[in-house]
Amino acid sequence: MYELLRAALRPSKEPVVLSKTLSEDEWNAVHAKCIKQDQVGIAYRAICRLNKDQLPPRMLLFQWTQEAESIKGHNELLNAKAAYLTELFAKHGRKTAVLKGPANARLYPDAFMRQAGDIDLWVDGGRESVVALMKKLGMEFDDKDLSQHHAHLHEDENGVVVEIHYKVVPDLANPFASRRMQKFLETEIRKAERVPEGFCVPSIKFALVMQLSHIQKHVFLGGIGLKQMLDYYILLQNSTEKDRREVKQILSNLGFMGTCAALMWILEHVLGLEKSLMLCKPKERFGRKVLAEIDKGGHFGFFKRKDVTPRAHAIKWLKCRLRIFELFGLSPSEKIWREIGYWKDFAKTVPRRLKERRLYLSKKD
Numbered sequence: 001m002y003e004l005l006r007a008a009l010r011p012s013k014e015p016v017v018l019s020k021t022l023s024e025d026e027w028n029a030v031h032a033k034c035i036k037q038d039q040v041g042i043a044y045r046a047i048c049r050l051n052k053d054q055l056p057p058r059m060l061l062f063q064w065t066q067e068a069e070s071i072k073g074h075n076e077l078l079n080a081k082a083a084y085l086t087e088l089f090a091k092h093g094r095k096t097a098v099l100k101g102p103a104n105a106r107l108y109p110d111a112f113m114r115q116a117g118d119i120d121l122w123v124d125g126g127r128e129s130v131v132a133l134m135k136k137l138g139m140e141f142d143d144k145d146l147s148q149h150h151a152h153l154h155e156d157e158n159g160v161v162v163e164i165h166y167k168v169v170p171d172l173a174n175p176f177a178s179r180r181m182q183k184f185l186e187t188e189i190r191k192a193e194r195v196p197e198g199f200c201v202p203s204i205k206f207a208l209v210m211q212l213s214h215i216q217k218h219v220f221l222g223g224i225g226l227k228q229m230l231d232y233y234i235l236l237q238n239s240t241e242k243d244r245r246e247v248k249q250i251l252s253n254l255g256f257m258g259t260c261a262a263l264m265w266i267l268e269h270v271l272g273l274e275k276s277l278m279l280c281k282p283k284e285r286f287g288r289k290v291l292a293e294i295d296k297g298g299h300f301g302f303f304k305r306k307d308v309t310p311r312a313h314a315i316k317w318l319k320c321r322l323r324i325f326e327l328f329g330l331s332p333s334e335k336i337w338r339e340i341g342y343w344k345d346f347a348k349t350v351p352r353r354l355k356e357r358r359l360y361l362s363k364k365d
Contacts, residue, residue, distance in 0.1 A: 001033050002270050005226075007046035009233065009271065011109050016049040027056040031064065036298035037226040038115040040064065041071035045113045072112040074159070078102050081160045082119050083198025092133060095124040096200055097192035099165065100211060103201040104231045107238050115227065118161035120150070122168055122189060130166040139164075169213055173337035177254045184250060185210055204239045208247045208279075209254075211235065216259040216331060219290055220338060223297050226270070233267050236277045248279045258330040262286035266294075286329055 007016040022030065034040045044064055047056065055061055082102050089096045097103075099120040108114050123130045131151060134141065140154040141164075149167035156162075168185045172178035188206040195201055202210075211232060218224040236244070251260050260280050265287025267273035328335050 001030050001037075001039065001043060004030070004034075004043040004046040005039060005230065005270070006272055007049070008042045008044075008113065009109065009230070009237075013049065015051060016046050017051065018054050021054050022056075024057045024060075027060055031056070031060060037294075038117075039226060039230075040067045041113045041115050042108075042230065044068040045110055068113075071115050074116045075102070075105060075112040075114065077158050077160050078105075078116050078119055079197050079199070081156070081158075081162065082121065085119070085121055085162065086194070086199040088137065089123055089133075092137075094130075094133070095190065095192070097122045097189050097202045098199045099168065099202070100207075100214070100231065102197065102199065103207070104234060106195065106197055106201075107234045114230075118163060120163050120165055122165040124190075125166065127166040130164065134164060169210055170217070172213070172254075172334060173341050174255065174333050175337070177333065181209070181213060181254055203243075204235055205243045205247055207235050208232075208239065208243065209250050212251060212256055212260060212263065213254075215263065216256060216334070219259065219293070219330065220327060220335070222293070224290070224294060225298060226294055229263070229266055229270065229294070232263060233271050233273060236267070236273065236279075239277070244277070244279055251279065255331050255333040258283070258286055258332070262290045262330060266291050289326065290330075 003018055004016075030043070031040075034043045044067070047061070047064065056064060079102055082098050086096050086098075099122055101117060101119055105111055105114040105116065123133075125133070127146075131146065134151060141151045145152055147170075149170050150163045150165040153162040153164060168182070168189055172181060185206060188209075189202050191206075192200040192202045211228070215224055215228050215232070218228070239247075248260075251257055257280055261283035264273070264278045264280060265282035265284050268275075268278070268282050269287065269291070
């Protein structure tokens, strides 16, 4: 799969020659892994440039083609929806910017090859003002589901899901680093510019900081995928030396350099990222840990085995606590603050845990 991804991300449309000709079983395994990592559309771009004798079996190729066309169609729907919402909020005097998703997809060699998820749209004005405007515009969402930083709109008739962000990203556990990060992001996002697709996108510098924060958060929570790795690769390919120099300084000030070093190793190992585009020196020890989790869990950890027995909950709880040692080097300050926050919340629920004789309380509890 890695060979296909590397070939697909090259701007060149030259024929692709794999290092070996795959059997039917091997092609089925590659396809399954692409599904697990949300890479069906990107791998297909490389498959289209293979010699006839290296193509997948006919029926699998038909299936893959159908899936790629579906991905293209969904990307077109997301672009249209993002452009519509941009114009709608602009009529009410609100600045907007698309985070990740379509903003990343447009930078790929083929803007419709990236497997689309939802639309994350930042809207200026703050929580109360943005929520009030959404209600005025008749947007459907659940008041009870409003998070610290976004509202989740109901899926539309085309299956497009939108999150309206009144805050760019959630706060970090480390309050000091969080204030610095939020100040930078909130200032930088106001420089967002409209692109030919009809929506506004923030700067590459903004995206490199915000998306590394997003990656780190999901690594700590136990689920990140190759899609986020490829997005970061594409952002670096579109960055300037000045962007990278400034981003490195910001990430260092936020305590993110361990995560950054792990990411640089993955991008070099999996996609062949050039040294000149790296934000820091790669660290194999950290990179292998994160890549192992990506391979095991798939996209955002959705493919991890889920066991709901009480014993499984207890084991999961213990593993989560031990992850402070396993992932400590990625961002020591953030990991410590996360554990402090966890134990503060734990202390508040001790009476209930004792009463119910339970160590683990689910989020639904």
